[in-house]
Amino acid sequence: MGTAYKLDEPIIAHLRQKKLYIVLLGGPGSGKGTQGQKLAEELQIAHVASGDLLREHLAQETPIGRAAQTYISCGELVPDGVVIAMIRERLERADTAKGVILDGFPRTVPQAKALDEILAAQARKLTLVADLKVSPETLLARLGGRWTCRECGAVYHVLYQPPRERGKCDICGGELYQRPDDRPEVQKRRIAVYFAQTLPVIAYYKERGLLVEIDGERDIAAVHTQLLAALEAA
Numbered sequence: 001m002g003t004a005y006k007l008d009e010p011i012i013a014h015l016r017q018k019k020l021y022i023v024l025l026g027g028p029g030s031g032k033g034t035q036g037q038k039l040a041e042e043l044q045i046a047h048v049a050s051g052d053l054l055r056e057h058l059a060q061e062t063p064i065g066r067a068a069q070t071y072i073s074c075g076e077l078v079p080d081g082v083v084i085a086m087i088r089e090r091l092e093r094a095d096t097a098k099g100v101i102l103d104g105f106p107r108t109v110p111q112a113k114a115l116d117e118i119l120a121a122q123a124r125k126l127t128l129v130a131d132l133k134v135s136p137e138t139l140l141a142r143l144g145g146r147w148t149c150r151e152c153g154a155v156y157h158v159l160y161q162p163p164r165e166r167g168k169c170d171i172c173g174g175e176l177y178q179r180p181d182d183r184p185e186v187q188k189r190r191i192a193v194y195f196a197q198t199l200p201v202i203a204y205y206k207e208r209g210l211l212v213e214i215d216g217e218r219d220i221a222a223v224h225t226q227l228l229a230a231l232e233a234a
């Protein structure tokens, strides 16, 4: 999505030579998907978003999709066993050999421990865990205005990142829709679940010296630049 700023180009060229295993943490609407898509495209590595994978399973009515449906629709976390098995299978695919941006996983300490085991078994290790820090008020404003492409998953916002043509994806021309779990009552539950269940994951990575805090309140380009700088320093 978009082109890199001139100043970012040398950093991107340098980072492309590395194997990067990156976790993006942050509340619902903090910008994990927006930043994850952009970074994966620039760094030419896989973008593995647990929410997107679960929504694909839902659409295809697979056993994983059926197991996840009720949890997603009311804003609760899908059980660890289901999500860990799904991510393990995804990380075994060939396109993850050069690196991965994990977006939305891990979300609990058992998931973080499982990720350590999966990566260790593949002789890989995490490069960086970036925590996109955003206030609950900003999260609500972002979720309320989000539109997503049904075809390619690109993310827009009515105010902060509008598509060129209303209702239509700039990239593939697909139809834009609002996620059913962005209903106001579910948004609030997702934010509460994040603060209750995912904050311990931040402490887990802080203890291991992998955590970098990113000011996620800034605009999309400024957040991106902070992420590139953190990766360059990692």
Ligand code: AP5
Pocket: 026, 027, 028, 029, 030, 031, 032, 033, 034, 035, 050, 051, 052, 054, 071, 072, 073, 075, 076, 077, 078, 079, 083, 103, 104, 105, 106, 107, 111, 142, 143, 145, 146, 147, 155, 156, 157, 158, 160, 161, 181, 190, 216, 217, 218, 219, 220, 221, 223
């Ligand atoms: P998931 O799809 O992962 O949802 P989420 O974590 O709630 O995150 P979002 O996708 O809502 O937001 P985002 O941070 O990607 O923000 P975005 O870039 O879109 O999970 C959905 C559900 O699946 C969960 O509730 C759970 O049930 C289940 N699930 C998923 N993973 C699981 C796991 N590991 N374990 C258990 N259950 C799991 O941005 C939001 C909006 O803001 C957009 O409109 C965007 O244009 C705009 N925006 C982004 N950045 C900025 C900025 N800097 N300034 C202004 N606007 C911005």
